[in-house]
Amino acid sequence: MLEFDVCIIGAGPAGIAAAIRAWDFGQQVCIIEKGPLGGASVHNGALSSKTLWELSRDYINAGRQDRGYIAENVEIDFPHVVNCVHRAINEKVSQISSQFAALSQPRPGCPNCISLVRGNARFLDSKTLCVDGNESSRALKISAKNFIIATGSRPRTLDEIIVDGSFIMTSDHMMDLMSFPRSMVILGAGVAGCEFATIFANFGQTKVYLIDRADRILPFEDEDISRICSTNLEAKGVTIHHRAKLLSMQVVDDQVEYTIEHHTGGKETIQVERALISVGRVPNVFGLGLDKAGVLVDEQGRITSDNTQTSVPHIYAIGDVSADKALVSIGEIQGRYAIERIYANADSVLSYENLSTIMFLDPEVAAIGLNEQQAQDNRIPYRVSVYGYSLVNRAIAMRATDGFVKLLVTNDEDMRILGMRVLGVHASTSIEAVSLMMKHDRSVCDLAELLHPHPAVTEGVQECARMLLGTSIYKPQVFQSDLRLSQVTYSD
Numbered sequence: 382m383l384e385f386d387v388c389i390i391g392a393g394p395a396g397i398a399a400a401i402r403a404w405d406f407g408q409q410v411c412i413i414e415k416g417p418l419g420g421a422s423v424h425n426g427a428l429s430s431k432t433l434w435e436l437s438r439d440y441i442n443a444g445r446q447d448r449g450y451i452a453e454n455v456e457i458d459f460p461h462v463v464n465c466v467h468r469a470i471n472e473k474v475s476q477i478s479s480q481f482a483a484l485s486q487p488r489p490g491c492p493n494c495i496s497l498v499r500g501n502a503r504f505l506d507s508k509t510l511c512v513d514g515n516e517s518s519r520a521l522k523i524s525a526k527n528f529i530i531a532t533g534s535r536p537r538t539l540d541e542i543i544v545d546g547s548f549i550m551t552s553d554h555m556m557d558l559m560s561f562p563r564s565m566v567i568l569g570a571g572v573a574g575c576e577f578a579t580i581f582a583n584f585g586q587t588k589v590y591l592i593d594r595a596d597r598i599l600p601f602e603d604e605d606i607s608r609i610c611s612t613n614l615e616a617k618g619v620t621i622h623h624r625a626k627l628l629s630m631q632v633v634d635d636q637v638e639y640t641i642e643h644h645t646g647g648k649e650t651i652q653v654e655r656a657l658i659s660v661g662r663v664p665n666v667f668g669l670g671l672d673k674a675g676v677l678v679d680e681q682g683r684i685t686s687d688n689t690q691t692s693v694p695h696i697y698a699i700g701d702v703s704a705d706k707a708l709v710s711i712g713e714i715q716g717r718y719a720i721e722r723i724y725a726n727a728d729s730v731l732s733y734e735n736l737s738t739i740m741f742l743d744p745e746v747a748a749i750g751l752n753e754q755q756a757q758d759n760r761i762p763y764r765v766s767v768y769g770y771s772l773v774n775r776a777i778a779m780r781a782t783d784g785f786v787k788l789l790v791t792n793d794e795d796m797r798i799l800g801m802r803v804l805g806v807h808a809s810t811s812i813e814a815v816s817l818m819m820k821h822d823r824s825v826c827d828l829a830e831l832l833h834p835h836p837a838v839t840e841g842v843q844e845c846a847r848m849l850l851g852t853s854i855y856k857p858q859v860f861q862s863d864l865r866l867s868q869v870t871y872s873d
């Protein structure tokens with residue numbers, strides 16, 4: 382039996398963050414991984430899909446005809462693209478491996494270090510794990526004072542659709558494609574579905590169909606954002622089946638045949654080469670022996686936890702396996718928090734109020750805090766300013782003026798920042814300063830005073846703030862279609 386201070390199951394971003402933080406505290410740490418290091422985040426999620434997205438953006442820019450050069454015969458094939466994605470993945474895996482190798486050595490004055498154990502872990506009881514499938518033929522037994530479950534999630538599938546990984550796939554199978562499909566249907570117009578639609582449409586080799594059962598894609602975002610994203614996808618040739626219900630999908634003669642029912646009641650059957658099922662994720666709890674450990678799960682199979690602590694006080698759950706949002710930043714922050722809670726008695730409560738996110742569409746969309754829809758649903762009075770990218774010099778220089786910055790503040794003298802949306806190139810770089818200001822409950826005046834480098838897209842954020850104060854350089858009265866300033870109140 383091997384004994385540790387803390388044992389972590391899963392070496393994705395959440396587990397790795399927890400392991401390294403425990404090492405900071407001088408603990409004897411064990412991290413168990415049954416697959417490649419880095420988890421879904423590196424191999425089938427954030428890093429791999431964002432590398433694909435970046436490559437698809439480069440490709441579409443290379444083909445543009447409005448830049449003073451014409452690139453002819455830009456050759457592209459999927460195996461070369463996948464090769465490049467694998468290089469990105471391998472770089473990250475090698476960084477993680479070298480860090481674990483270095484931190485597995487005892488430090489002067491501190492014999493404790495990190496042990497990486499390969500294999501599939503399951504609880505025998507609340508204090509003991511069994512690890513099968515490691516290099517030695519015998520199962521290992523591991524005990525620890527604290528456990529952290531960081532086993533992540535996997536794509537959700539539907540009972541009525543057989544995912545064979547070849548014709549009908551999930552995001553886990555995208556890197557296994559041998560060539561660009563000539564046509565593909567994506568079921569699910571959430572963030573991941575829209576990102577893959579953008580990627581394949583950018584590469585221009587695949588006719589993409591997107592099945593959206595709602596009135597509009599990205600229904601959780603404001604209508605203006607959803608409309609631009611939708612229009613841009615359609616301009617790239619994507620067919621969006623809005624308000625459509627999937628009736629059936631199966632492989633027929635090496636083609637995927639699917640039938641949808643339109644909101645009018647009309648039925649349509651379409652054949653495509655491949656299908657991607659993108660309907661959410663489910664937590665990896667199966668086979669973990671949670672019942673033996675006494676860890677409770679909710680109806681959806683997610684581990685119930687209170688600020689990362691499960692129903693068993695010395696067992697914590699972090700990252701996608703827990704009930705919170707499935708994002709790398711959330712997993713990492715939870716991993717660090719759980720360890721600080723154990724070893725530094727952290728008493729603060731985890732808050733995701735000012736969580737910033739990016740959607741990798743074309744262009745990208747960055748978000749923090751409230752949007753107009755959420756403010757109105759909660760009947761929060763607000764002032765809003767919208768500043769078009771067409772007036773931002775950096776966007777003009779990049780020949781990429783599609784987009785806007787939208788800033789929401791309280792409808793009072795203080796004008797505290799409630800939220801921001803940026804749709805446009807480099808949108809994600811605009812969000813950081815606002816995130817910090819929201820964390821410190823700062824007013825729009827502070828934002829208006831920042832000195833920005835020029836030209837930078839962040840100047841659009843500054844002008845948005847100035848518009849709310851009536852001091853912007855470009856005036857909404859003059860640029861009525863690019864600038865908007867208004868306030869929303871309620872009668873009761």
Ligand SMILES: Cc1cc2nc3c(=O)[nH]c(=O)nc-3n(C[C@H](O)[C@H](O)[C@H](O)COP(=O)(O)OP(=O)(O)OC[C@H]3O[C@@H](n4cnc5c(N)ncnc54)[C@H](O)[C@@H]3O)c2cc1C
Pocket residue numbers: 390391392393394395396413414415416417418419420421422423425426427428430431500501502503531532533534552573665668669699700701702707708709710712
């Ligand atoms: C297509 C796609 C795109 C995404 N894009 C983004 C993005 O742009 N930004 C973002 O923030 N997030 C993104 N995500 C989400 C992000 O990838 C996840 O939130 C993140 O990977 C979760 O980290 P984790 O450590 O909880 O789990 P994972 O990364 O899934 O890691 C869990 C690890 O645990 C291991 N494991 C499981 N069970 C056991 C066991 N019994 N024993 C031993 N090991 C085990 C697994 O092998 C795996 O390595 C994306 C996800 C997908 C699918």
